[in-house]
Every structure is written in structure tokens, then in C-alpha cells.
Amino acid sequence: MSKIDIIIVDDHLLFSQALNGLVSNFEEFNVIAVLGNGKELVNYFLEEKPKPQIVLMDIQMPIMNGIEATQWLKEHHPEIKVLALSMECEEETILKMLRGGAKGYLLKDIHPSILQHALKEVHSNGFYYTENVANTLLNSINKKENPNSIKLKERELEFLKLACTERTYREIADVMCLSPKTVENYREALFEKLEARTRIGLVLYAIKEKIVIL
Amino acid sequence: MSKIDIIIVDDHLLFSQALNGLVSNFEEFNVIAVLGNGKELVNYFLEEKPKPQIVLMDIQMPIMNGIEATQWLKEHHPEIKVLALSMECEEETILKMLRGGAKGYLLKDIHPSILQHALKEVHSNGFYYTENVANTLLNSINKKENPNSIKLKERELEFLKLACTERTYREIADVMCLSPKTVENYREALFEKLEARTRIGLVLYAIKEKIVIL
DNA sequence: AAATAAAAGGGGAAATATCCCCCTGCAAAA
DNA sequence: TTTTGCAGGGGGATATTTCCCCTTTTATTT
Numbered sequence: 505m506s507k508i509d510i511i512i513v514d515d516h517l518l519f520s521q522a523l524n525g526l527v528s529n530f531e532e533f534n535v536i537a538v539l540g541n542g543k544e545l546v547n548y549f550l551e552e553k554p555k556p557q558i559v560l561m562d563i564q565m566p567i568m569n570g571i572e573a574t575q576w577l578k579e580h581h582p583e584i585k586v587l588a589l590s591m592e593c594e595e596e597t598i599l600k601m602l603r604g605g606a607k608g609y610l611l612k613d614i615h616p617s618i619l620q621h622a623l624k625e626v627h628s629n630g631f632y633y634t635e636n637v638a639n640t641l642l643n644s645i646n647k648k649e650n651p652n653s654i655k656l657k658e659r660e661l662e663f664l665k666l667a668c669t670e671r672t673y674r675e676i677a678d679v680m681c682l683s684p685k686t687v688e689n690y691r692e693a694l695f696e697k698l699e700a701r702t703r704i705g706l707v708l709y710a711i712k713e714k715i716v717i718l
Numbered sequence: 719m720s721k722i723d724i725i726i727v728d729d730h731l732l733f734s735q736a737l738n739g740l741v742s743n744f745e746e747f748n749v750i751a752v753l754g755n756g757k758e759l760v761n762y763f764l765e766e767k768p769k770p771q772i773v774l775m776d777i778q779m780p781i782m783n784g785i786e787a788t789q790w791l792k793e794h795h796p797e798i799k800v801l802a803l804s805m806e807c808e809e810e811t812i813l814k815m816l817r818g819g820a821k822g823y824l825l826k827d828i829h830p831s832i833l834q835h836a837l838k839e840v841h842s843n844g845f846y847y848t849e850n851v852a853n854t855l856l857n858s859i860n861k862k863e864n865p866n867s868i869k870l871k872e873r874e875l876e877f878l879k880l881a882c883t884e885r886t887y888r889e890i891a892d893v894m895c896l897s898p899k900t901v902e903n904y905r906e907a908l909f910e911k912l913e914a915r916t917r918i919g920l921v922l923y924a925i926k927e928k929i930v931i932l
Numbered sequence: 933a934a935a936t937a938a939a940a941g942g943g944g945a946a947a948t949a950t951c952c953c954c955c956t957g958c959a960a961a962a
Numbered sequence: 963t964t965t966t967g968c969a970g971g972g973g974g975a976t977a978t979t980t981c982c983c984c985t986t987t988t989a990t991t992t
Contacts, residue, residue, distance in 0.1 A: 516805070516827040522736030525743070591730070591805075613730040659969070668922070670915040672948060686970050692951080701884040702978090703949075707921050708882070711932055718926045873939070886978060900940050906981080916948090917979075 507534035508627050509554065513545050513573065514538075514562035514589070519612075523560070530620050541565040542573030549581060556584060558626055561606070563590040563597060571600045578605030585626050598637060608632035654697050661715065663690040668707045668716045721748035722841050723768065727759050727787065728752075728776035728803070733826075737774070744834050755779040756787030763795060770798060772840055775820070777804040777811060785814045792819030799840050812851060822846035870911070875929065877904040882921045882930045 510533050514520035520538050528535050536556055539545050542565060549555070559577065563570035574586045588601045588609040598609050607626050610619065614634070625632035656664065659680075666676040677687040694700065698709045710716045724747050728734035734752050742749050750770055753759050756779060763769070773791065777784035788800045802820040804811065812823050821840050824833065828848070839846035870878065873894075880890040887905065891898040908914065912923045924930045 517829050518740075518803075518824075518826050518833060519733055519736065521830045522733065522740040525739045526732075526736045529739070589732075610732075612732050615731050616735045619732060657968075668918065670919045670922075672916070674948085682969090683971055685972050688950090688972090689970075691949085695950085701950095702886075703918065704882065704921055705884045707918055708884075708932065711925055718922065871938075888978085896939090897941055899942050902942090902980090903940080905979085909980085915980095 508532055508558065508623070509534050509536045509556040510558045510560060510623070511535070511537045511539060511545065511548070511556040512560045513540070513542065513565070513570070514560075515540050515565040516562070520562075526616055526619070527560070527623075530623070532620075533623060542568030542570060542576070545573050546576055549577075555581065558585045558587055558623060560623075561586050561588050563588060563592070563601060571597075571604050574601060574604040574606050585630065587622060587626050587632070593636065609637045610634060611636065656694075656697070656715075660690055660694060660697075663687065664694060664706060664710050665716055667691070667694075667703055668710050722746055722772065722837070723748050723750045723770040724772050724774060724837070725749070725751045725753060725759065725762070725770040726774045727754070727756065727779070727784070728774075729754050729779040730776070734776075740830055741774070741833070741837075744837070746834075747837060756782030756784060756790070759787050760790055763791075769795065772799045772801060772837060774837075775800050775802050777802060777806070777815060785811075785818050788815060788818035788820050799844065801836060801840050801846070807850065823851045824848060825850065870908075874904055874908060874911075877901065878908060878920060878924050879930055881905070881908075881917055882924050 510527060512520050512523055512527070512535060514523065517540070520540070524535050524538050527533050536554055537548060539548060545559070545561075546568065561570045561574060565573075570588060570590070574588070577584055577586055582605075585607045586605060588598075588606040589612060590597065590601075590609070591612050593611060601609060608622055608631055610622055610632075611634070618634070622632040622634075662680060663676065666679055671679070673687050673691065674684050677684040680687065691703075691706075694706055698706060700706050700709065707716075711718065724741060726734050726737055726741070726749060728737065731754070734754070738749050738752050741747050750768055751762060753762060759773070759775075760782065775784045775788060779787075784802060784804070788802070791798055791800055796819075799821045800819060802812075802815045802823045803826060804815075804823070805826050807825060815823060822836055822845055824836055824846075825848070832848070836846040836848075876894060877890065880893055885893070887901050888898050891901040894901065905917070905920075908920055912920060914920050914923065921930075925932065
């Protein structure tokens with residue numbers, strides 16, 4: 505029985521090397537490459553090197569992150585399964601990853617044996633979700649019933665980011681190349697959408713939702 | 719030559735187990751325990767188990783974090799060296815850790831060989847800093863020379879926190895049991911101190927300085 | 933005892949922000 | 963083909979913020 509080939513993609517060398525040792529010790533699996541970010545993964549495939557059956561993918565990475573890399577894989581090599589490996593249990597991230605085509609999502613604080621099990625499941629059944637992640641998904645479905653996820657239009661986002669500066673609305677209008685009155689409209693629309701009474705409310709929302717980063 | 723005993727403390731089982739494999743492969747070192755958080759480390763010592771010479775300590779951990787655990791070690795077993803191992807390169811965290819008694823600070827994205835080298839250095843010389851961390855320390859020293867840390871009075875702080883809500887100044891005055899005109903004075907004083915042009919500036923400052931938490 | 937800083941209060945004016953109503957195109961969906 | 967949604971623009975009124983000028987009282991230093 506030949507081993508299942510795996511590529512590890514993670515920017516933390518210490519982690520990826522250690523993981524390499526760990527996975528290589530699983531008798532069913534064989535690590536054929538350890539890469540540092542999504543871009544390196546894309547390059548790897550462009551160079552026509554041996555394809556893996558599974559990619560163990562970190563999410564937060566420099567240059568090209570795990571979400572982008574997973575989407576690229578789904579488009580170009582849909583037969584290759586992606587198992588996401590992340591620190592964060594945030595709904596949005598999980599959803600993005602799964603929408604991007606990941607077959608499973610593991611948190612980094614699991615026991616190695618679970619990783620082994622997950623790898624086997626992903627290979628044989630095509631997917632693997634931990635209880636934790638499954639619950640998060642359920643929550644997310646519930647939230648969609650009372651749609652809390654506020655969709656902002658591109659222009660509204662632009663405005664929101666500018667509203668989180670010390671600019672007056674007139675100055676924001678200048679930046680956006682709009683009439684102050686149009687900016688007024690964006691402001692009012694966002695007040696309603698985000699349930700804000702004042703501009704401060706917009707700022708607090710934007711920072712909470714990480715639309716602006718401090 | 720006997721091996722140097724090490725304890726690994728990290729809440730991410732996958733990481734700590736993998737790290738265990740890695741460090742165990744270094745011929746000079748021997749991992750005698752892998753623990754999941756600071757509390758487990760304290761319990762370990764209270765049970766009079768074999769002492770390590772070095773503790774490889776993660777910082778962000780549940781229940782008892784790496785900073786607290788390092789401080790405890792410094793008090794109770796000052797001869798044991800702590801090597802911090804973290805994702806974050808934030809000045810504050812590094813400082814807290816080093817003040818707490820850590821002998822070195824490594825980022826998790828280093829190469830395994832650097833870890834090995836750092837462990838050897840910490841054991842023989844007593845400390846090890848990467849260039850990265852050293853630079854961060856230098857920056858921090860520079861900041862202390864031109865004291866940027868703005869001192870806010872109690873009442874100003876109260877006002878600042880309230881300014882980070884959707885309250886109008888009149889409403890803030892009510893909360894603070896002051897005349898709106900007095901609140902006005904606090905506003906003006908803070909505008910100057912914090913170099914803000916508008917209330918948004920106050921909010922951004924307060925959030926950056928973690929005076930308000932979102 | 934005098935100087936200083938903190939806390940509290942104020943007048944008046946101009947600039948902004950907030951609210952509620954309205955309109956035009958234009959493109960995609962029904 | 964009508965409807966719907968989005969981007970852009972406006973009038974006019976009111977509330978709030980911002981600015982620059984002030985005073986008094988009460989502690990704390992010096």
C-alpha cells in the first residue's frame with residue numbers, strides 16, 4: 505500500500521517543520537513538500553512537481569494566505585483535498601475557507617491523533633469536521649435566518665473607512681470625489697444598517713468588525 | 719555528557735507535540751514534560767517532579783498565560799531559564815515577558831536550527847535574543863527617551879471613555895454629573911493633549927491605547 | 933502665605949453633523 | 963416593460979460639535 509502524499513503550507517517554520525516530523529511518522533502518510541505560503545504552493549504546482557493528495561494549509565500567511573491558495577487549488581487542481589489548520593475559530597474565517605473549497609478545518613490545539621484521523625477521513629470520505637467547527641457552522645446558519653451579517657457595498661465601505669478618520673464629511677466628499685450631499689446619503693444609509701446614532705457608532709462598528717485596523 | 723532537561727508549555731497540542739518531537743531529536747536536549755498552560759506548569763512544580771533546566775514557554779495560553787507563569791517561576795525557581803516562544807512581535811508583550819524573567823524570546827516562524835541554537839545559548843550564556851527582538855527593544859528604549867506616554871487625569875479618563883460611546887456631550891455631562899460646559903473643558907483639554915481635531919480622534923486614541931476595549 | 937494645578941462652570945459664534953424630505957440616471961432583474 | 967436597486971445629488975431645519983474667550987472654588991505645592 506503506497507503512502508498518501510501530503511504538502512504542508514505554513515509560514516511558521518518551527519511549526520511546519522515540527523508538523524513535518526509528526527506527519528512523516530504516521531505510517532499512512534508521506535510529506536512531499538513543506539512550503540511557507542500560498543504563493544510558494546502555486547509556484548510548486550506551476551513547476552509541474554509531484555502532486556499531493558492532501559494539502560495541510562495554514563490560513564494566516566504572508567504574501568498569499570490560505571484562503572486565496574485554497575481557491576486557487578479548487579480552480580486548478582480540484583482533485584486535491586485541502587485540510588485547513590488554523591489558530592482561529594472565527595466563523596468568518598471558517599466559512600471563507602470552506603467556501604473556498606477546504607474539505608476540513610482543524611484547530612491547532614488538537615491532539616496529533618486527531619490530525620491523523622482527520623487526514624485519513626479526508627482521504628477516504630472526502631471531508632472532516634470537528635465538533636467545534638460543526639457547531640460554529642450551525643451558529644452561522646442560525647445567524648443567516650436572522651440575517652445579522654450586514655452587507656456593505658463597496659462605496660459604503662470606502663466611506664466607512666474614511667469616517668474612521670478625523671476628516672469632516674466635506675473632506676470625505678473631496679477624497680471620494682462626491683458632493684457632500686452624496687456622502688450624506690452614505691452616512692444615513694450606514695446609520696440605519698449599522699444601527700448607529702452618531703458617527704462614533706460607525707467608528708466602533710468598523711473597528712469591531714476589523715474594517716479598519718489600528 | 720548528560721542531556722539538558724526541557725519542559726514545553728503550549729496550549730496548542732499539535733504544536734507542542736510536534737515541538738516535542740523536534741526538540742527530542744536535538745542530541746543535547748531531553749523533553750521531560752509537555753504541559754498545556756501556566757497552571758499545569760505550577761502544578762508540576764508543586765508536585766516536586768524532576769526540575770528542568772529550561773522551560774520553552776508559549777505566551778497566549780488559557781487559564782494562566784506565559785507571562786504569569788514566567789513570573790511565578792522567577793519567584794519560586796529562579797535558576798530555571800525561560801525561553802519565550804510566541805507568534806506576536808508586539809513590544810508590550812516582549813517587555814512584559816522579559817520583565818517577568820524570560821531569558822529569551824523567539825518567534826514561532828524561526829528555523830528549527832535557530833531554536834536549537836537559542837536553547838544552547840540560553841543554557842550556556844543565560845540569554846538569547848534574536849535580532850528582531852533586539853530591535854524591538856531598542857525602539858522601546860527610544861520611545862522612553864521622548865516620553866510619549868500622555869498622562870491623563872482621572873476625570874479626563876472618565877470623559878474619554880464616555881466619548882467613545884454614541885452619547886452626545888450633554889448626555890456625557892449627565893453621566894458625569896457635570897455641566898455641559900465642564901465637559902466642554904475636558905473635551906478641549908483632551909483635543910490638545912491627544913492632538914485630536916475631532917471627537918473621532920479621541921476615539922481612535924482611546925482604542926489604540928486600549929483605554930476602551932471593543 | 934502665595935503660587936499652582938485640578939475641578940467646575942460659563943457666553944457667544946461658527947462649523948459640522950444629523951434628520952427628513954426630495955430628485956435624476958442607469959443598469960439589472962422580474 | 964415595469965420594477966427594483968444602486969450611484970449620485972439637493973433643500974431646509976435643527977442639534978451638536980468645535981472654538982476662543984472668560985470666572986470661581988478647592989486642594990496641593992512651594
